[in-house]
Amino acid sequence: MADDRIVFFFDIDNCLYPRSYMIHDRMAKLIDDYFMDKLNLEFDEASYLHQKYYKDYGLAIEGLVRHHEIDPLEYNSKVDDALPIAEILKPNPKLRAFLESIDTSKVKLWLFTNAYKTHASRVVKALDIEDLFDGVTFCDYAEPVLICKPKPEMFERAMKDAGAVSKDKCYFIDDSFTNIKGAKEFGWPVTIQYIDALDKDPPSLAGHYELRDFEEMKSFIPHIFK
Incomplete structure (x- = not known):
């Protein structure tokens, strides 16, 4: 049936x-850190590119995959899965x-x-x-x-x-x-x-x-x- x-x-x-848990803010910091580490950028450059990819594609990771050949599963381990959710x-x-x-x-x-x-x-x-x-x-x-x-x-x-x-x-x-x-x-x-x-x-x-x-x-x- x-x-x-x-x-x-x-x-x-x-x-x-609620947003007051600041999970998004913690994740944003981890994303910026990832951009700085993987792309060898200063903070201002990393933050700008992070936000640009988010606006352009809906996800920062999509911009990394498209333009920098980043492994998205490795990104996930360093960003989302690195958050102390519990x-x-x-x-x-x-x-x-x-x-x-x-x-x-x-x-x-x-x-x-x-x-x-x-x-x-x-x-x-x-x-x-x-x-x-x-x-x-x-x-x-x-x-x-x-x-x-x-x-x-x-x-x-x-x-x-x-x-x-x-x-x-x-x-x-x-x-x-x-x-x-x-x-x-x-x-x-x-x-x-x-x-x-x-x-x-x-x-x-x-x-x-x-x-x-x-x-x-x-x-x-x-x-x-x-």
Whole structure:
């Protein structure tokens, strides 16, 4: 029997945990250090190139692979996997209770990240929510060409991985304006930008909705909850 449930795709970093944990900042420092070490750059040059590649490609690592023949799996070991995730993140009972309030007879929960699979696994394990998701779509650093959000091919991959029967069955939450905008343009009918407490209100709406607390979903998509 075909599984025609809604697939709800959840971004991980700065979405399932708040930006105040500073994981992104720690990662940015490790990326800058990697650029300095591998490309023999001073800090200002490394930081500039890091941000340029992030803006151009969605991931700094893609610029390194394209232009400098860097091994992305080695990069992952020096950056994402070097973060002390288990020391920074702790189980979040409120988040777990929210996810458990979603009616899984109607909805399949799926992780969707631009990080590599090892980072995704470490984060959801530290938050004690890994058992609530059916799977994960990640940027596969082992591939010769890296595909990441907001490329349409990445949304197609996520649908295929999760067994989504149609775009109409795909819901998505992410903290990134660009990723949410891309998902809406791709044709997903429920796209939600998560705005952290540390963030100002965006100048415009990226997708269909925006929120600062996951509980707000119960007001605009109540049909997915128990």
